[in-house]
Amino acid sequence: MADEISVSAKRQLGYETTDLAMENARAVEAANASFITVHARTKVDGYHYPARWEWLGKINDVLTIPLVANGDIHSVDEFLRCREMSHCENFMWGRDAVIQPDLARQISAVQSGKVVEPMLWHEVVTVIIEMTGLMRAQPTMQDKKVLGRIKQWLAYLKRHYPEAALLFSEIRGMKQLQKADDLLWLNSTIGKELTGYK
Numbered sequence: 001m002a003d004e005i006s007v008s009a010k011r012q013l014g015y016e017t018t019d020l021a022m023e024n025a026r027a028v029e030a031a032n033a034s035f036i037t038v039h040a041r042t043k044v045d046g047y048h049y050p051a052r053w054e055w056l057g058k059i060n061d062v063l064t065i066p067l068v069a070n071g072d073i074h075s076v077d078e079f080l081r082c083r084e085m086s087h088c089e090n091f092m093w094g095r096d097a098v099i100q101p102d103l104a105r106q107i108s109a110v111q112s113g114k115v116v117e118p119m120l121w122h123e124v125v126t127v128i129i130e131m132t133g134l135m136r137a138q139p140t141m142q143d144k145k146v147l148g149r150i151k152q153w154l155a156y157l158k159r160h161y162p163e164a165a166l167l168f169s170e171i172r173g174m175k176q177l178q179k180a181d182d183l184l185w186l187n188s189t190i191g192k193e194l195t196g197y198k
Helices: 021-030 053-062 076-086 095-099 103-111 121-136 143-157 162-171 177-187 189-195
Strands: 008-014 035-042 067-070 090-092
Touching: 008 021, 021 035, 021 053, 035 053, 053 067, 053 076, 067 076, 076 090, 076 103, 095 103, 095 143, 121 143, 121 162, 121 177, 143 162, 143 177, 162 177
Parallel strands: 008 035, 035 067, 067 090
Antiparallel strands: none
């Protein structure tokens, strides 16, 4: 007998409206999904409107399978509000983890009753350097693509780290990855320790 394979689904609240949000969630459950993740916006909402966490609470109340909350969990405070409104025990985030790389650690600490210091900017840059190294190791990743990813990440980081805006403005027009590497290194933990660069 083959091992049982868990199947899940990820949905939004609807396309233009939330009219079918409950019906769609029940349909996923009826199809024997192990759990469902719901992004608390409609397709038309895009990212232009706040997530509707209250809908997650309504959906969770009628399901027997676990519901994973998704959408606009940018900080510990927003996580706590989402948890209260959605009644969820499980959470998913995407862009938020790019904007604040230690968000999962911060949330985990709160759930454990601990306090941890947020990542400092030069620590974040060290993570970017590590990511750059991993991308370069991929045979299909050309320097141009790696440089594009660095710029994209810095653009996201600007929302949480003011320092990212300055670094982004310096790297934005660069065409050579090595020049970006050098600038990242100067902004990193090791670079700061060795050069005193600020």
